[in-house]
Amino acid sequence: MLKTTLLFVATALAEIIGCFLPYLWLRKGGSILLLIPAAASLALFVWLLTLHPAASGRVYAAYGGVYVATALLWLRYVDGVKLSVYDWVGAGVALLGMAIIVWGWRGN
Template sequence: MKDEDIERCVISVNQAIILFILAGIAEIGGGYLIWQWLREDKPWWFGILGAIVLVVYGVIPTFQKFPSFGRVYAAYGGVFILLAILWGWGIDKKTPDVYDWIGALMCLIGVTVILWAPRH
Protein backbone atom coordinates (compact mmCIF):
# COMPACT_ATOMS: atom_id res chain seq x y z
CA MET A 1 0.00 0.00 0.00
CA LYS A 2 1.37 3.41 -0.96
CA ASP A 3 1.84 6.21 1.56
CA GLU A 4 -0.86 8.33 -0.07
CA ASP A 5 -3.30 5.39 0.08
CA ILE A 6 -2.61 4.97 3.79
CA GLU A 7 -3.03 8.70 4.34
CA ARG A 8 -6.34 8.69 2.45
CA CYS A 9 -7.52 5.71 4.52
CA VAL A 10 -6.63 7.44 7.80
CA ILE A 11 -8.44 10.61 6.71
CA SER A 12 -11.48 8.54 5.73
CA VAL A 13 -11.57 6.73 9.08
CA ASN A 14 -11.11 9.99 11.02
CA GLN A 15 -13.87 11.67 9.01
CA ALA A 16 -16.23 8.75 9.69
CA ILE A 17 -15.50 8.87 13.42
CA ILE A 18 -16.01 12.64 13.60
CA LEU A 19 -19.32 12.42 11.73
CA PHE A 20 -20.53 9.60 14.00
CA ILE A 21 -19.61 11.63 17.09
CA LEU A 22 -21.34 14.76 15.76
CA ALA A 23 -24.46 12.75 14.88
CA GLY A 24 -24.49 11.17 18.32
CA ILE A 25 -24.14 14.46 20.14
CA ALA A 26 -26.94 15.93 18.03
CA GLU A 27 -29.26 12.95 18.56
CA ILE A 28 -28.62 12.65 22.28
CA GLY A 29 -28.63 16.41 22.80
CA GLY A 30 -31.88 16.89 20.89
CA GLY A 31 -33.54 14.02 22.71
CA TYR A 32 -32.26 15.34 26.02
CA LEU A 33 -33.75 18.77 25.37
CA ILE A 34 -37.12 17.24 24.55
CA TRP A 35 -36.86 15.03 27.66
CA GLN A 36 -36.15 18.12 29.76
CA TRP A 37 -39.18 19.90 28.29
CA LEU A 38 -41.65 17.03 28.69
CA ARG A 39 -40.35 15.26 31.80
CA GLU A 40 -38.57 17.97 33.78
CA ASP A 41 -40.98 20.89 33.17
CA LYS A 42 -38.51 23.02 31.25
CA PRO A 43 -39.85 25.80 29.00
CA TRP A 44 -41.49 24.96 25.65
CA TRP A 45 -38.52 26.30 23.71
CA PHE A 46 -36.45 23.37 25.00
CA GLY A 47 -38.74 21.15 22.92
CA ILE A 48 -38.45 23.36 19.84
CA LEU A 49 -34.66 23.53 20.13
CA GLY A 50 -34.53 19.77 20.67
CA ALA A 51 -36.58 19.20 17.51
CA ILE A 52 -34.25 21.44 15.48
CA VAL A 53 -31.20 19.62 16.80
CA LEU A 54 -32.80 16.28 15.89
CA VAL A 55 -33.34 17.49 12.32
CA VAL A 56 -29.64 18.40 12.16
CA TYR A 57 -28.86 14.91 13.46
CA GLY A 58 -30.83 13.46 10.56
CA VAL A 59 -28.66 15.32 8.06
CA ILE A 60 -25.20 14.62 9.51
CA PRO A 61 -24.98 10.91 8.52
CA THR A 62 -25.59 11.81 4.87
CA PHE A 63 -22.03 13.16 4.79
CA GLN A 64 -20.60 9.69 5.42
CA LYS A 65 -18.68 8.25 2.46
CA PHE A 66 -20.02 4.72 2.93
CA PRO A 67 -22.48 3.82 0.15
CA SER A 68 -24.98 1.85 2.23
CA PHE A 69 -27.58 3.63 4.38
CA GLY A 70 -28.19 0.51 6.44
CA ARG A 71 -24.52 -0.11 7.10
CA VAL A 72 -23.92 3.50 8.14
CA TYR A 73 -26.84 3.49 10.56
CA ALA A 74 -25.96 0.07 11.94
CA ALA A 75 -22.41 1.25 12.67
CA TYR A 76 -23.69 4.54 14.05
CA GLY A 77 -25.82 2.58 16.52
CA GLY A 78 -22.69 1.21 18.15
CA VAL A 79 -21.12 4.65 18.43
CA PHE A 80 -24.40 6.01 19.80
CA ILE A 81 -24.33 3.48 22.63
CA LEU A 82 -20.90 4.63 23.78
CA LEU A 83 -21.89 8.29 23.50
CA ALA A 84 -25.10 7.69 25.46
CA ILE A 85 -23.10 6.08 28.27
CA LEU A 86 -20.70 9.03 28.28
CA TRP A 87 -23.60 11.52 28.21
CA GLY A 88 -25.25 9.80 31.16
CA TRP A 89 -21.97 9.89 33.05
CA GLY A 90 -21.11 13.50 32.26
CA ILE A 91 -24.54 15.15 32.22
CA ASP A 92 -26.77 12.96 34.40
CA LYS A 93 -23.94 11.96 36.77
CA LYS A 94 -24.76 8.24 36.44
CA THR A 95 -21.45 6.41 36.70
CA PRO A 96 -21.18 3.54 34.20
CA ASP A 97 -20.35 0.14 35.63
CA VAL A 98 -18.04 -2.50 34.19
CA TYR A 99 -20.88 -4.05 32.20
CA ASP A 100 -21.68 -0.72 30.55
CA TRP A 101 -18.04 -0.45 29.44
CA ILE A 102 -17.90 -4.07 28.26
CA GLY A 103 -21.11 -3.62 26.28
CA ALA A 104 -19.85 -0.40 24.71
CA LEU A 105 -16.56 -2.07 23.75
CA MET A 106 -18.45 -4.95 22.14
CA CYS A 107 -20.50 -2.44 20.16
CA LEU A 108 -17.38 -0.62 18.95
CA ILE A 109 -15.89 -3.91 17.81
CA GLY A 110 -19.11 -4.46 15.88
CA VAL A 111 -18.80 -1.00 14.32
CA THR A 112 -15.31 -1.86 13.13
CA VAL A 113 -16.45 -5.13 11.61
CA ILE A 114 -19.48 -3.57 9.91
CA LEU A 115 -17.58 -0.69 8.34
CA TRP A 116 -14.11 -1.99 7.58
CA ALA A 117 -14.32 -5.75 7.11
CA PRO A 118 -12.97 -6.78 3.71
CA ARG A 119 -15.79 -7.43 1.30
CA HIS A 120 -15.70 -8.85 -2.18
Protein backbone atom coordinates in the same frame (compact mmCIF):
# COMPACT_ATOMS: atom_id res chain seq x y z
CA MET B 1 -11.76 5.39 10.34
CA LEU B 2 -11.10 8.34 12.68
CA LYS B 3 -13.06 10.75 10.48
CA THR B 4 -16.00 8.33 10.32
CA THR B 5 -15.94 7.79 14.09
CA LEU B 6 -15.85 11.53 14.83
CA LEU B 7 -18.72 12.09 12.40
CA PHE B 8 -20.68 9.37 14.17
CA VAL B 9 -19.96 10.97 17.57
CA ALA B 10 -21.24 14.35 16.29
CA THR B 11 -24.30 12.55 14.91
CA ALA B 12 -24.93 10.80 18.22
CA LEU B 13 -24.65 14.05 20.17
CA ALA B 14 -27.11 15.73 17.82
CA GLU B 15 -29.57 12.87 18.32
CA ILE B 16 -29.14 12.72 22.08
CA ILE B 17 -29.52 16.49 22.50
CA GLY B 18 -32.53 16.47 20.18
CA CYS B 19 -34.19 13.88 22.42
CA PHE B 20 -32.92 15.21 25.76
CA LEU B 21 -34.40 18.70 25.34
CA PRO B 22 -38.01 17.47 24.93
CA TYR B 23 -37.38 15.19 27.91
CA LEU B 24 -36.46 18.27 29.94
CA TRP B 25 -39.65 19.95 28.81
CA LEU B 26 -41.95 16.96 29.41
CA ARG B 27 -40.44 15.45 32.55
CA LYS B 28 -38.47 18.19 34.26
CA GLY B 29 -40.71 21.23 33.80
CA GLY B 30 -38.54 22.94 31.21
CA SER B 31 -39.78 25.57 28.80
CA ILE B 32 -41.66 24.56 25.67
CA LEU B 33 -39.11 26.71 23.84
CA LEU B 34 -36.69 23.80 24.29
CA LEU B 35 -38.49 22.20 21.36
CA ILE B 36 -36.95 24.72 18.95
CA PRO B 37 -33.30 23.72 19.51
CA ALA B 38 -34.47 20.09 19.83
CA ALA B 39 -35.94 20.20 16.33
CA ALA B 40 -32.81 21.86 14.97
CA SER B 41 -30.64 19.23 16.65
CA LEU B 42 -32.69 16.38 15.19
CA ALA B 43 -32.52 17.97 11.73
CA LEU B 44 -28.74 18.16 12.13
CA PHE B 45 -28.73 14.51 13.18
CA VAL B 46 -30.53 13.46 9.98
CA TRP B 47 -28.25 15.57 7.80
CA LEU B 48 -25.10 14.17 9.42
CA LEU B 49 -26.26 10.62 8.67
CA THR B 50 -26.36 11.49 4.97
CA LEU B 51 -22.67 12.41 4.86
CA HIS B 52 -21.44 8.81 4.81
CA PRO B 53 -20.65 7.10 1.49
CA ALA B 54 -22.01 3.67 2.43
CA ALA B 55 -25.52 2.31 1.96
CA SER B 56 -27.94 3.65 4.56
CA GLY B 57 -28.45 0.32 6.35
CA ARG B 58 -24.72 -0.06 6.90
CA VAL B 59 -24.45 3.51 8.13
CA TYR B 60 -27.29 2.97 10.61
CA ALA B 61 -25.81 -0.31 11.84
CA ALA B 62 -22.32 1.13 12.33
CA TYR B 63 -23.72 4.32 13.85
CA GLY B 64 -25.53 2.24 16.46
CA GLY B 65 -22.24 1.16 18.03
CA VAL B 66 -21.04 4.72 18.41
CA TYR B 67 -24.46 5.79 19.70
CA VAL B 68 -24.26 3.19 22.48
CA ALA B 69 -20.85 4.43 23.62
CA THR B 70 -21.82 8.11 23.34
CA ALA B 71 -25.07 7.55 25.25
CA LEU B 72 -23.13 5.88 28.07
CA LEU B 73 -20.71 8.82 28.21
CA TRP B 74 -23.75 11.14 28.32
CA LEU B 75 -25.12 9.06 31.19
CA ARG B 76 -21.82 9.46 33.03
CA TYR B 77 -21.04 13.13 32.44
CA VAL B 78 -24.46 14.75 32.02
CA ASP B 79 -26.63 12.55 34.23
CA GLY B 80 -23.81 11.90 36.71
CA VAL B 81 -24.31 8.13 36.87
CA LYS B 82 -21.23 6.03 37.58
CA LEU B 83 -20.73 3.45 34.85
CA SER B 84 -20.17 -0.20 35.69
CA VAL B 85 -17.58 -2.47 34.18
CA TYR B 86 -20.43 -3.98 32.15
CA ASP B 87 -21.23 -0.56 30.70
CA TRP B 88 -17.60 -0.09 29.63
CA VAL B 89 -17.29 -3.60 28.19
CA GLY B 90 -20.59 -3.22 26.36
CA ALA B 91 -19.45 0.09 24.88
CA GLY B 92 -16.20 -1.56 23.77
CA VAL B 93 -18.08 -4.41 22.09
CA ALA B 94 -20.42 -1.95 20.36
CA LEU B 95 -17.46 0.10 19.10
CA LEU B 96 -15.72 -3.05 17.88
CA GLY B 97 -18.87 -3.91 15.93
CA MET B 98 -18.87 -0.43 14.40
CA ALA B 99 -15.22 -0.76 13.43
CA ILE B 100 -15.81 -4.13 11.75
CA ILE B 101 -18.75 -2.76 9.73
CA VAL B 102 -16.88 0.40 8.70
CA TRP B 103 -13.78 -1.61 7.78
CA GLY B 104 -16.02 -3.64 5.46
CA TRP B 105 -17.04 -0.50 3.55
CA ARG B 106 -13.68 -0.69 1.78
CA GLY B 107 -14.65 -3.85 -0.05
CA ASN B 108 -18.00 -2.59 -1.36
